[in-house]
Amino acid sequence: MPVLSPVELFTPRLKLRWMDERDVDAHFAVFSDPDVTRYWSSGPWTSLEQAREHIAAAQAAYADGSGMRLGAELIGTGKLIGSVSLHRFVDASRRCEVGYALARVHWGGGYVSEALRALLNYGFTALDLNRIEADVDPRNGASARVLEKLGFQREGYMPERWIVQGEPADTVYYGLLRRHWKG
Structure with missing residues (x-):
């Protein structure tokens, strides 16, 4: 597992930072929305x-190097509007998975792409990753478009890989290699 140290990443509109207890209300607001989940x-x-519990698990992952979930905070207001993460690290292969969630009111504004661009750059440079993967429900076209915009390639399809809220859900796999990253 990589050694993870507290980090702050900045984009033109966002500050990405380690999450803590002050984020409970905003984090709940994102994940209590049925459209987001x-x-x-x-x-x-x-x-x-x-x-x-989710924030406590993120803090434990920081400590043991198994993952990093960064809160996405609007510069200027300090309002947490979502999160991005690198998790499921496989050290021998220098790879991990990426995840992200954003409050619905901010969808369509380019915030996820902006945050992921900073996180991916950090992963490929500071963490020396070779590959970053994503697992997306094929019905989630917006998520697929974000990944493709960032250079991820569609690599596979698995029908009924998950049971989500009682319903079978398919998976489309995406991958991005360090040599293809144009950060």
Whole structure:
């Protein structure tokens, strides 16, 4: 696992930073929205305790090097509007997976692409990753477009890989190699 140190990444509109207890309410607001969690691996959250547990798990992942979830905060207001993550590191192959979620009110504004561009650049440079992967429900066209815009290539399809909110869900795999990154 990589050695993870607290980091802040900046984009023109966002500050990406390690999450902590101050983020519970905003994190809950994102993941309690059924539209945000429609293609997530679990249903919408129903209590603040779920947000607390998720942030505690992120902090544990920082400590053991298994993952990093950065809160996406609007510069100027300090408002947390979502998060991006690198997780499931495979050291021997220098690869991991990427994840992201954004409050619905901010969809379509380019924030996810902006945040991911900074996170991917950090992964390929500071963490020396060779490959970053994503797992997307094929019905989530917006997510696929974001990945493709950033240079990810569609690499595979697995029908009914997940059961999401009681319904079988397919997976499209995407991958991005360091040599193809144009950060």
